[in-house]
Amino acid sequence: MFVGSLLAALAHNPAASAEDGPASGDYIWNEMQAEKLQALRAKGDALRGEISFEVCQGCHRTGALGRPDGSYPRLAGQHDTVLIKQMTDVRAGRRHNPRMLPFADKHVIGPQDIADIATFLKALPVPANNGRGPGTDLEQGRKLYEKDCAVCHGDRGEGDGNKFYPRVSGQHFKYLLREMIDIRDGVRLNANPKMMRVVKPYGERDMAAVADYMSRFPLP
Missing domain, CATH: 1.10.760.10 (Cytochrome c-like domain)
Known part of the structure; x- marks a missing residue:
């Protein structure tokens, strides 16, 4: 009963088509496109990242601890490479996240900002709660x-x-x-x-x- 009701609560219908992703014949996982490479090669600055992350705290919460209801993940302590991949995938349309896109759009932050935010998040402590x-x-x-x-x-x-x-x-x-x-x-x-x-x-x-x-x- 618990699992069935939980799965129903988590279900959603994204606007993006699954045919654009792994189901398509030309899909390459973690393809190293230009922006991702720029962010990975940049030297991240945690202090700048902390400042840039302030706008993200409205959803991901103080300390990047996310929400227990699963609506937003914990980002604290995550590998910087993983964070960079996910942020650039959202911006490139390879990960569907319409709520995040306005804050992570290319007109708002650039590859250096992404590297800074990832460096800041990686260093955050992760409490066991x-x-x-x-x-x-x-x-x-x-x-x-x-x-x-x-x-x-x-x-x-x-x-x-x-x-x-x-x-x-x-x-x-x-x-x-x-x-x-x-x-x-x-x-x-x-x-x-x-x-x-x-x-x-x-x-x-x-x-x-x-x-x-x-x-x-x-x-x-």
Whole structure:
């Protein structure tokens, strides 16, 4: 009952077409386009990033801690490379996020600003008070995570910045669940095809179990 109602609450109908993403024949995951390369090569400044991030706090909250209801992710402590990838993907239309786009538009911030914000966010502390699931199926979540997810996201959800794999430890349960659903269903246009194949056979119970397990990783 919990999982079914939660999945219904998280469902949405984005305007972007999944045919523009992994389903299209010419899709290249994490394609190194000009703006992304510029931001990755720039030397980020945390102080400038803190100033630039002030406008983002309205949604992502003070300390970049997001919201436990999953509407906005935690960004604190995330790999700078992952943050740069996601911000540039939103700007390029490869990740559909109409609420964020006006604040991250190319007329508002540039590649250097993106690098600054990512540097600031990466250094932020991550308190252990993130939103978690019901805790009723953690053993199933552990088995699936160790079998399918740890190879990329790490044994403790630490991710891999060099490979653009996000840190999932400390992230909100409902956000993790929503993104997994969107990736499985082909809704998230910048999804890694490798992960799409992994989660494609997952049912509702599997999705919730893995997301709940990930949300409980101890923080470094």
